[in-house]
Amino acid sequence: MMKFFEIAPFVHIQYAYDIEKILYKSRSEFQDILVFENPYFGKILVLDGIVQLTERDEFFYHEMLAHVVLYAHPNPKKVVVIGGGDGGTVREVLKHDTIEKVYFVEIDEEVIKTSRQFFPQVACSIDDRRVEIKCMDGAEFIKECGHDIDAVIVDSTDPIGFAKSLFTEEFFRSISNCLKDDGFFVTHSESLLLHKEIVRETQEVLGQVFPVVDCYATPIATYPGNWWTFAVGSKSLNPREMKRKCEIETRYYDDEIHSHVFVPEGLYKKLMSGKLKW
Amino acid sequence: MMKFFEIAPFVHIQYAYDIEKILYKSRSEFQDILVFENPYFGKILVLDGIVQLTERDEFFYHEMLAHVVLYAHPNPKKVVVIGGGDGGTVREVLKHDTIEKVYFVEIDEEVIKTSRQFFPQVACSIDDRRVEIKCMDGAEFIKECGHDIDAVIVDSTDPIGFAKSLFTEEFFRSISNCLKDDGFFVTHSESLLLHKEIVRETQEVLGQVFPVVDCYATPIATYPGNWWTFAVGSKSLNPREMKRKCEIETRYYDDEIHSHVFVPEGLYKKLMSGKLKW
Numbered sequence A, B: 001m002m003k004f005f006e007i008a009p010f011v012h013i014q015y016a017y018d019i020e021k022i023l024y025k026s027r028s029e030f031q032d033i034l035v036f037e038n039p040y041f042g043k044i045l046v047l048d049g050i051v052q053l054t055e056r057d058e059f060f061y062h063e064m065l066a067h068v069v070l071y072a073h074p075n076p077k078k079v080v081v082i083g084g085g086d087g088g089t090v091r092e093v094l095k096h097d098t099i100e101k102v103y104f105v106e107i108d109e110e111v112i113k114t115s116r117q118f119f120p121q122v123a124c125s126i127d128d129r130r131v132e133i134k135c136m137d138g139a140e141f142i143k144e145c146g147h148d149i150d151a152v153i154v155d156s157t158d159p160i161g162f163a164k165s166l167f168t169e170e171f172f173r174s175i176s177n178c179l180k181d182d183g184f185f186v187t188h189s190e191s192l193l194l195h196k197e198i199v200r201e202t203q204e205v206l207g208q209v210f211p212v213v214d215c216y217a218t219p220i221a222t223y224p225g226n227w228w229t230f231a232v233g234s235k236s237l238n239p240r241e242m243k244r245k246c247e248i249e250t251r252y253y254d255d256e257i258h259s260h261v262f263v264p265e266g267l268y269k270k271l272m273s274g275k276l277k278w
Helices: A058-071 A088-093 A109-118 A138-144 A161-167 A169-178 A196-207 A255-261 A265-272 B058-071 B088-093 B109-118 B138-144 B161-167 B169-178 B196-207 B255-261 B265-272
Strands: A002-005 A014-019 A021-027 A032-038 A042-047 A050-054 A078-083 A101-105 A131-134 A149-155 A179-191 A212-219 A227-234 B002-005 B014-019 B021-027 B032-038 B042-047 B050-054 B078-083 B101-105 B131-134 B149-155 B179-191 B212-219 B227-234
Touching (some): A014 A032, A042 A109, A050 A058, A058 A149, A058 A179, A058 A212, A058 A255, A078 A088, A078 A138, A088 A101, A088 A149, A138 A169, A149 A169, A161 A169, A169 A179, A169 A196, A169 A227, A179 A196, A196 A212, A196 A227, A196 A265, A212 A255, A265 B255, B014 B032, B021 B109, B032 B109, B042 B109, B058 B149, B058 B179, B058 B212, B058 B227, B058 B255, B088 B101, B088 B149, B101 B138, B138 B169, B149 B169, B169 B179, B169 B227, B196 B212, B196 B227
Parallel strands (some): A078 A101, A149 A179, B078 B149, B101 B131, B149 B179
Antiparallel strands (some): A014 B014, A021 A032, A179 A227, A212 A227, B002 B014, B021 B032, B032 B042, B212 B227
16 A cells, blocks of 8 residues: 655654545645545545644544633633634634634635545534634734633644744734733643653743743644643633533543643653753 | 664554664564664664664653552562563662562563663663573463562563463463462553553453553553553552652652553543543
């Protein structure tokens, strides 16, 4: 069988997947887009050579990205999702019936189109009446979106190329400005096993902007390094504390997972003081 | 650069590593042995096409395999290590100064030789006076080793081929027979993400023999699926409870990690009732 070889940045293990069939291949204004069928993972979406999601396991990432900060918030109404053109994060956000508005800010319209066509279970909520699609740069949108946002969720590609602007202090400062006083920010921040310097730097830069900064991690089989971290910035609330019980339908996230996934205190201290021994 | 492509069983992502230099390649009575140098992970040991350890990250696996049950035991003196011909598990076991005797039972002498030559930091404790090397089948050794063992640690290859006998009820029963009343057994049991059926079956078969059965999991970057599980059988003690504080030198394992790595109760219930939604 033909194989797809991933070209992941910062990674010293190359992941390869069997290709049952190539379903789509094109070049958008921003990136190469590829969709292929794999016998185990189902359809796989690849951007610039990097696996973004597989039908089989996308829920791990999307649930963990959306629900931790939304359940740490008492009443999230307005949410900005930056990136995540596949629609998976928007789908999870809309499971919270507190939500009144989701600004879905994806720079590359072609990703949304591709997801609508090949990943209908992922893109299923994009046309919800509460969703407003903005095809533009997330950093630009954040500067102009007012000051009444409850949560900003960054679901970007890796921090290279055009996504780099989503990992800077300037961007984090704009986000803080648009959030309400009990608002949350969350972004992925690579693998605690293979990219601990990126994990630490993201925490540090966030700490220059937000009074509360934290990190949780969960294993995701299709992201190399795999102990995948999420960085949280909060203007006041503690992300480890749930404000509501989880009563929505999920496949992995629940009340128990919420409290379990945060990096334990001692390990976090070692990470931040550069004392992790790997 | 030349690449090594892993042929892992039960796995739908193929891992590939750059080969800087092939250091050793041979065929023992039991398996193909390969050692090569990788620019990031250092030397890598491969048996029958499957990565067993890398210099850079072997401590994760060896520490987690050895210390959880040894610290759940008040005074481990006699330990049997089955497999683990590289010596990494024996190295970790001997860090406990309670230890008086380690039976190191490796079926393939060539693995021990290879590790001595290429992985001296892993094989460093094999010649300790407390170690008795037995080059024989682990299941055979267990039948004849008496009844005063404090812990049996299985550090085998994946449950296929000649290692299959190390995952049967018959073998687990022999182990229970050789353990003292407060004895522990531990073995790896594949990935909770990609092989949840193997994880569950191992728990079930263990449960037919041991009154206390449990499972802990830790991310290991070089084992595909990566949320790597360890199955514990205990004749009486609770493996989640440490009986001594960790005062040895480790790179990952410590008191905090001990209590953190056990599969949380709700998730464990879902696993065992076949209700994990992946």
